[in-house]
Amino acid sequence: MRIFALLTDGLGAHGGIAQYNRDLLNALSASDLVSDIVVLPRNAGTNFEPAPKKVSQLRPRPGRISYSVEAVKAARAYGPFDVIFCGHCYQAPLAAAIGRWTGAPVWLQAYGIEAWDRPSALTRASVERASLVTAISRYTRRRLLEWADLPAENVRVLPITVRPMFTPGPADPKVPAKYGLTNQRFILTVSRIAKSEAYKGHDRVIEAMARVLEAAPDAVYVIAGDGDGRAELEALVQRKGLDGAVRFLSRIPDDEVLALYRSANAFVMASSGEGFGIVFVEAAATGLPVIGGNSDGSLDALADGVIGRAVDPLDVSQIAAALIATLENPRLDAAVRAQRFAFSNFSAHVDALLRTTFH
Amino acid sequence: MCGINGIFAYHYAANPIDRRELLATRDQMIARGPDGAGRWLSEDGHVGFGHRRLSIIDLTEAGAQPMVSAEGDLVVTFNGEIYNYRELRRSLEERGRSFHSHSDTEVLLHLYATKGAEMVKDLRGMFAFAIFDLKAQTLFLARDPYGIKPLYYADDGWTFRFASQVKALLAGGQISRDPEPAGQVGFYLFGSIPEPFTTYRAIRSLPAGSTMVVDKIGAHEPVRYHSIARDFCEAETRYAGADRTADPARQFRSALLDSVRCHLVADVPVGAFLSSGIDSSALVGLMRDAGQQEIETVTLTFEEFRGTDSDEAPLAADVARTYGARHTIRVVGEREFNQDLPRILEAMDQPTIDGVNSWFVAKAARELGLKVAISGLGGDELFGGYPSFRDIPNWVKIFRPFSRIPFLGRASRLVGSPILNGLGANPKSAGMLEFGGDYAGAYLLRRGLYMPWELSKLLPRDVVVEGMRRLKPLALIAREETPRPKSAAARISALESGLYMRNQLLRDTDWASMAHGLEVRTPLVDSVLLQKAAEIYAASGTNPTKSLLADAPTQALPDALKRRPKTGFTTPVARWQQNLRRPPLAQPRAKTPWARTWARLVMAPAELSPASA
Numbered sequence: 001m002r003i004f005a006l007l008t009d010g011l012g013a014h015g016g017i018a019q020y021n022r023d024l025l026n027a028l029s030a031s032d033l034v035s036d037i038v039v040l041p042r043n044a045g046t047n048f049e050p051a052p053k054k055v056s057q058l059r060p061r062p063g064r065i066s067y068s069v070e071a072v073k074a075a076r077a078y079g080p081f082d083v084i085f086c087g088h089c090y091q092a093p094l095a096a097a098i099g100r101w102t103g104a105p106v107w108l109q110a111y112g113i114e115a116w117d118r119p120s121a122l123t124r125a126s127v128e129r130a131s132l133v134t135a136i137s138r139y140t141r142r143r144l145l146e147w148a149d150l151p152a153e154n155v156r157v158l159p160i161t162v163r164p165m166f167t168p169g170p171a172d173p174k175v176p177a178k179y180g181l182t183n184q185r186f187i188l189t190v191s192r193i194a195k196s197e198a199y200k201g202h203d204r205v206i207e208a209m210a211r212v213l214e215a216a217p218d219a220v221y222v223i224a225g226d227g228d229g230r231a232e233l234e235a236l237v238q239r240k241g242l243d244g245a246v247r248f249l250s251r252i253p254d255d256e257v258l259a260l261y262r263s264a265n266a267f268v269m270a271s272s273g274e275g276f277g278i279v280f281v282e283a284a285a286t287g288l289p290v291i292g293g294n295s296d297g298s299l300d301a302l303a304d305g306v307i308g309r310a311v312d313p314l315d316v317s318q319i320a321a322a323l324i325a326t327l328e329n330p331r332l333d334a335a336v337r338a339q340r341f342a343f344s345n346f347s348a349h350v351d352a353l354l355r356t357t358f359h
Numbered sequence: 360m361c362g363i364n365g366i367f368a369y370h371y372a373a374n375p376i377d378r379r380e381l382l383a384t385r386d387q388m389i390a391r392g393p394d395g396a397g398r399w400l401s402e403d404g405h406v407g408f409g410h411r412r413l414s415i416i417d418l419t420e421a422g423a424q425p426m427v428s429a430e431g432d433l434v435v436t437f438n439g440e441i442y443n444y445r446e447l448r449r450s451l452e453e454r455g456r457s458f459h460s461h462s463d464t465e466v467l468l469h470l471y472a473t474k475g476a477e478m479v480k481d482l483r484g485m486f487a488f489a490i491f492d493l494k495a496q497t498l499f500l501a502r503d504p505y506g507i508k509p510l511y512y513a514d515d516g517w518t519f520r521f522a523s524q525v526k527a528l529l530a531g532g533q534i535s536r537d538p539e540p541a542g543q544v545g546f547y548l549f550g551s552i553p554e555p556f557t558t559y560r561a562i563r564s565l566p567a568g569s570t571m572v573v574d575k576i577g578a579h580e581p582v583r584y585h586s587i588a589r590d591f592c593e594a595e596t597r598y599a600g601a602d603r604t605a606d607p608a609r610q611f612r613s614a615l616l617d618s619v620r621c622h623l624v625a626d627v628p629v630g631a632f633l634s635s636g637i638d639s640s641a642l643v644g645l646m647r648d649a650g651q652q653e654i655e656t657v658t659l660t661f662e663e664f665r666g667t668d669s670d671e672a673p674l675a676a677d678v679a680r681t682y683g684a685r686h687t688i689r690v691v692g693e694r695e696f697n698q699d700l701p702r703i704l705e706a707m708d709q710p711t712i713d714g715v716n717s718w719f720v721a722k723a724a725r726e727l728g729l730k731v732a733i734s735g736l737g738g739d740e741l742f743g744g745y746p747s748f749r750d751i752p753n754w755v756k757i758f759r760p761f762s763r764i765p766f767l768g769r770a771s772r773l774v775g776s777p778i779l780n781g782l783g784a785n786p787k788s789a790g791m792l793e794f795g796g797d798y799a800g801a802y803l804l805r806r807g808l809y810m811p812w813e814l815s816k817l818l819p820r821d822v823v824v825e826g827m828r829r830l831k832p833l834a835l836i837a838r839e840e841t842p843r844p845k846s847a848a849a850r851i852s853a854l855e856s857g858l859y860m861r862n863q864l865l866r867d868t869d870w871a872s873m874a875h876g877l878e879v880r881t882p883l884v885d886s887v888l889l890q891k892a893a894e895i896y897a898a899s900g901t902n903p904t905k906s907l908l909a910d911a912p913t914q915a916l917p918d919a920l921k922r923r924p925k926t927g928f929t930t931p932v933a934r935w936q937q938n939l940r941r942p943p944l945a946q947p948r949a950k951t952p953w954a955r956t957w958a959r960l961v962m963a964p965a966e967l968s969p970a971s972a
Contacts, residue, residue, distance in 0.1 A: 138516040142535065146560070149829050153580045157516035159372050300517075306374050345371040352576050 001358065003028060003037045004079070004104075006071055006095055007087040010041025011057050016160070016278065017111060018043075020136070021087060022052075023161050023343060024109075027350035029054040033359060038078045042067055068094050075102055083107055083358050089114045089127060096126035105131035105358060109158075110140050112275020112297060118147035132357045134158040136276045137297035156353060159300060160278045161346045165258060168287035168335045175259035179222075179249055186220040186247075187212075187323060188264040188288075190257055190279050191271075193227035201270030201293070201313050202229075206236055208270075209245055211320035216327050224249040224260065261286040266326045268292070270313040277301040281341050284308055284334035291322045307337045361424070362388030362411040362873075363436040363510075364522035365489050366531075367498045369575050373517035375404030380531040384522050385409030387530035390706070391438075391523060391873040399425040399434055406491050406498070408436040413876055415625050415731060416440065421460035428468045429459060432493050435471075437464050438523055439486030439508045440880070442621035447481060471499065476570055479584050483621065483887050485880070487565070489521060498573040504585035504886040506554070506567025506861045509708070509869055513561045514578045521565075524708045524870070525557050535561040544826030546962065547817055550712040550808040550954060551863040553835055555581075557709060567861055585886065587856050591849035592842045594893035599845075602898040610899075612911045614891040615882070619645040622733060622882040629880070630655035630729040632720050633686070635674035637909045638735030638744075640920055642882060644912025646733065647682045654684040657727060659720045662692040663931040677917045689723035696935050706874035710961045712808060712954045714867030716930045721872040721879070730878060736864055737883030740856040741892055743848055743903030747805045747855060752847040754795040754804070762796025769793055772812065786813060799836040802854050808954055817959075848903050849896065860884070883908075936960060 009018035011025070028034050029052040037055045044060040051057055058074060061067040075081065075098050086095030086108045099106040108130040115135065118124060127133070127148050133155045135141035141155050148155075176182045187209075191200050202223055209221050223233070223246070230248060237246045252260070261267065267283035267290040277292060280301035284290045292298040293313030294305075302308045309326065311318040364384045366376040381398060389396075392411025400407045410424040425436040441447070444463035447470060452458065456469045463484075470478040471490050476499060485507035490499045500521060502510045512521040513534045522528045529536065542556040554564040565571055568585030571578060619642060623629050631646060633639050633656040646654055658675040665672075672688045679686035696715070703718050724732045739745050761767055768790075776789040790810050794800030803810075811832070814823045839857030840850045865884070872879040882888070896903065909921050936957050 135516065141516045142561075146537070151580050152514060152563070153578050155516070156577055157370060157372070300372065303372065303374055340372050349371060349576065356574075356576055356579075 001033045001082045001354065002035055002080070003083045003085055004075060004081040004098070005037055005039045005085040005087065006091050007039055007041045008043065008091070009087075010039050010044035010060060011051055011055070012045025013041065013043045014045070017087070019163075020109075020111070020160055023346060024350065025055050026052045026343075027347040028354075030347050031351040031354055033351070033354050038074065038081070040067070040071055040074050071098060080104070085109070086130075089119060089123060092126035092130070093122050096129045099129070107132040107134070107357070109133075110135040110144050112136070112140055113273060115140050116143040124148065130154070132156065132353065134353070136160055137300040139297040139299065140275050157300075158346070158349060158353070159341055160276045160281070161343045162278070162281045162285045162338060162341045164343065165254070166261070166282045166285040168285075169262060171262035172255075172259040175256050176263045178256075179247075179260075181220075181222065181260075181263065184220055185216065185218050185265050185327070186222050187266045187268055187327075188222050188224065188260055188283070189267070189269050190224045190260070190283070191269055192225045192251075193223065193229040193233060195227075195229045195232070197227075197273070198229065199271055199273035201272065202233055203236055204270045204313065204316050204319055205268055205323075206233065206240065206242065206246055207316045208320035208323060209242055210240055211317070212323045212327070213242075213245055215324045219245070219265075219327060221246045222249060222260070222264070223247070224252050224257070226251045257282075258286065261288045264288055265330065266291060266323060267308075268319070268323060269298075270311070270319050271298060272296055272313045274298045274301070280308055281338050284338040285341075287332065287335040289326045289330045289332075289334060291319070291326060303337065303340070307334055361413050361438045362391035362523045362527065363409070363424075363438045363487065363489065364388070364527060365408040365436060365491075365498070365520070366406070367491070367519045367573055368405045368517065369498075369519055369573055369577060370517040371575070373405070376400070376407045376518070377533075378407065380533055381407045381409050384520070384527045384531040385411060387527040388522070388524055390876055393876050395423060397424050399427065399436075401491070401493065408434060408489065408491065410436045413730065413878060415627055415878060416444075417460055417462035418626055419460070422462035422464060424464055426460075426462075426464050426468065428472065429457070430472075433468050433471060434491045434493070435464060435467050435488055437467055437486065437488035438510075439484055439488070439503065440624070440878070441466060441482055441484040441486060442624050443481075443483040445624075476572070476582075479570055483885070487523065496575060500565055500571045500573075502565045502567055502569055504568040504889075505587075505856065505865065505884050507865050507869070507881060507884060509866065510565040511557065511562050512565060512571070512578070513563070514573075515561070516577070519573045519578055525559070525562055526708055528562055529559075535559070537561065538822075539829075540822045540826030541829035542826075543818055543822055544814060545830050545832070546710050547809045547814055547958065548803070548807055548811065548830075548832055549858070549862065550806075550958060551866060552709050553830070553832075553858065553862050556830065567857075586842075587889065588840050588844060588850070588853040589842055590886075590890055591844035591846070591853060591893045591897075594890070594897040595845050595849070598894050598898040600898070600900055603900060605895075605899050607895050607899045607901045608907055608910050610895045611892070611907045614888055614895070615641075615908065615911045616645055616648055618882040618885045618888040619733075620649040621885070621887075622880045623649055623651060625731050627730045628653065628655065629731045629733060630657065630724055630727065631684070631733040632656070632724065632735070632879075633658045633675045633678060633684070634735070635671040635678070635920060635923065636735065636738075637905050637916065637920065638738030638883065640675075640678040640735075640916050641738075641908045641911050642733055642735050643678060643682050643684060644914060644916060645882075648913050654682065655687075655727060655729060656684040657687045657689060657720065657723045657729075657732070659689055659691060659716065659723060661931050662690055663934070665690075674917070674920050674923065678920060681914065681917055682912075687723070687727055689719070689726070691719045693931075693935050693938070695719075696932070702874070703871075704961070706870055707961070708870045709866065710958075711863060711867050712958045712961065713863055714871050715932050717868050717871035718874065721875045721877045725875040725877050730876070732872075732877060732879055734868065734879050734881050735883060736868060736879075736881045737856075737860065737885075738905070738908055740852055740860050741883055741889070741903065742905045742908050743852070744905055745851075745855060747802070748848055748851045748903070750805055751798060751801045751851055754791070754801045755798060758791060758795030758801075759797070761792045762800075767792060768796070776812065786810060798840055798850055798854065799833045802836050802858070803832060806859055808958055846896065849893070852903065856884075932957070
């Protein structure tokens with residue numbers, strides 16, 4: 001089976017979608033059904049480890065028109081392909097056109113917000129022509145099926161995987177020391193703080209802290225992540241008189257994130273707009289108790305409350321109650337429960353999807 | 360006959376199933392199966408089946424469900440009856456399979472072990488069942504050819520759930536109640552929600568005559584193994600004009616007797632609903648021919664009809680006397696209707712504009728202690744009893760030339776609709792040029808409750824647009840006459856059986872009878888009879904007519920009954936519901952057809968508070 005993958009973020013690119021694509025390419029190349037995969041990315045880095053077996057990545061084309069032209073050329077030059085994989089809903093019209101022209105079925109990937117609301121008529125019609133849609137969560141699947149008139153049986157859930165580095169273990173003491181958190185009881189959020197992503201709910205956790213401090217006066221809320229929303233949050237901390245109880249760290253590297261997970265007492269993100277929320281699973285995989293929202297893809301990452309507590313992310317009192325309960329009575333089995341999102345399960349599922357849908 | 364349910368957490372990310380949910384769904388169906396309850400859970404906790412039992416065949420514990428195969432690798436939960444289970448059992452035993460019970464349920468396990476999904480083609484009966492294959496880790500679901508027994512499912516992407524009723528699935532508490540616009544639109548167009556849609560987006564009906572497999576990647580699209588239209592087509596291809604000298608009446612007599620005989624298989628007494636129509640009367644005559652000694656019949660009549668032409672009682676009593684049946688006449692009045700209305704609306708699994716009569720006749724049968732009753736349902740579809748058999752081909756002949764002129768139909772409707780409304784004419788008549796030119800459109804005109812252009816008065820515009828886009832009503836109708844039989848009567852028969860009978864009559868019969876713990880059997884809705892009927896019609900060139908059914912019993916039906924013009928089974932519900940004062944309903948205009956007002960009454964609770972629907 002030969003696959004042509006149209007990706008926004010290819011190998012060497014940064015961010016969640018790039019990571020998902022890398023996992024998917026690894027899983028595809030591990031399947032004995034797949035002979036080779038040609039990747040055309042819009043963004044990609046040049047500095048990446050050796051590409052997964054069977055994968056050849058073409059030069060990235062950031063421009064919309066040059067990307068489309070290159071996609072058509074590549075389909076002709078490297079084809080024929082048995083499957084067109086389309087890594088983002090907004091590329092669906094291009095993928096559908098190539099699929100129609102070459103006769104190959106289209107497999108479309110849906111992450112989060114881009115797949116939740118009804119797109120243009122052209123994109124909708126293109127999505128509805130897909131032979132397979134994989135959504136990262138049940139929530140994204142449900143939202144997509146609200147506007148896309150597709151057989152529900154063609155829309156599958158393929159969750160994000162947890163990277164193997166996230167395991168329980170002793171924290172590197174240098175990291176908490178670096179941030180002044182040695183022997184400190186702290187609640188952690190790891191996420192960008194962008195104004196456009198206010199749904200992440202940092203402000204609601206800050207408000208909840210006022211109540212948390214009544215039960216746990218020594219607790220500190222640590223926000224790891226940068227963005228243009230930081231000033232507003234700092235102002236909120238001032239207004240609430242929570243100086244000292246809320247700390248802002250800049251964006252920190254992955255190995256330090258691991259050490260923070262291992263030394264924190266709780267992870268929280270009161271988000272109402274997650275496609276999945278991989279941070280919940282990564283934090284939980286280190287054994288850290290996690291708290292998240294119950295109104296979006298977070299419920300998948302929290303496995304309906306089995307991996308971590310799920311609360312109404314808009315309800316400050318519920319957030320506070322969950323934080324207090326977690327500090328007082330932490331659940332210690334999250335790491336085992338989070339293992340369901342291991343790469344091995346993901347990879348086996350990708351193979352089963354290929355066998356069932358395209359074989 | 361029973362209530363079934365199950366949960367399969369198929370995805371690697373899914374949690375083990377919640378037992379409380381399994382039992383909450385199962386026990387919501389207590390009326391379907393008051394005689395017992397069972398459950399089965401897999402060792403890994405990822406699969407569970409529930410079952411509520413109404414015991415009719417093999418009343419012992421050996422027939423209890425869910426039933427696990429002797430080898431321990433298959434589990435079944437089953438609702439319905441397999442009428443040919445004794446023959447199937449014999450042939451399975453000849454192939455070396457050994458049985459541990461006398462139930463038809465066990466036959467399903469052996470047949471699946473032997474044939475896999477192909478097993479459904481051997482079954483004669485009404486059924487909805489699920490089999491879990493522990494070795495293959497797959498769930499197999501099947502529903503009978505006509506869709507007599509219901510089966511609903513929901514798949515959230517991790518976990519698959521199924522049950523005999525929509526309301527039972529909701530009772531589990533894990534399924535989204537987001538409304539399905541195609542269901543809302545479909546209800547107002549047809550008066551019942553056409554499958555596979557339901558009121559809710561997340562819940563679908565497994566289509567009649569279909570099977571479905573769920574494995575570790577999830578549910579696969581339903582596969583249709585039976586089509587009424589195809590049966591007619593195949594008979595036309597194979598037998599067209601093959602035997603013009605044959606005696607269709609004699610052939611029908613034998614085919615009908617065979618079906619009735621099959622439908623009498625039970626370990627409890629089988630009674631019959633009797634109206635003053637040919638269908639139910641002929642069946643009582645055939646029950647006598649099949650050798651049934653004691654026949655208990657029940658007739659429904661209404662206080663308002665006493666002494667009028669609409670009263671079914673005198674003629675029905677005459678029929679009962681003719682065949683020596685023990686006969687009961689049950690009178691229903693407005694007071695009882697008002698008393699039962701809340702329970703009727705609660706038992707109504709999906710909104711429908713009918714079912715009240717089925718409710719009361721089932722209630723009457725249960726009061727007599729019956730657990731099983733024969734119904735004449737299906738006679739109109741098989742023997743051309745509806746006006747549609749005459750009207751639709753006529754309309755298509757007249758309007759087809761006009762339908763070829765672009766925009767004419769739409770223009771005539773836009774101009775004509777306000778005028779006809781002003782004159783108080785039937786609002787459908789404005790659509791004759793637009794829809795009357797083909798069978799699907801003409802069927803919508805004939806059977807439609809509201810017309811597409813009227814929907815915006817009932818539902819928000821975006822619901823209408825999305826609903827029509829998802830429902831595709833004309834394609835949905837056309838699917839039931841595909842492949843297309845040559846004979847007009849066969850096409851109408853396929854349409855009426857696949858739409859009105861399936862989505863309305865059979866569904867209403869199921870919830871209304873199950874609410875009373877009564878099993879209704881329909882010998883005229885039978886895949887073997889259908890095949891024979893299609894052959895007889897094709898070979899003899901005869902058109903469907905009720906006399907073929909009326910002449911089937913050895914002892915003739917009373918003459919008065921055969922001479923009686925068809926009235927249909929009417930109830931005074933129209934007047935009763937007009938007397939109801941419900942705040943959400945505007946007072947209907949004098950000429951509003953009663954079914955439309957009733958439709959709004961039925962939908963009112965759902966629209967007012969979705970949580971209580």
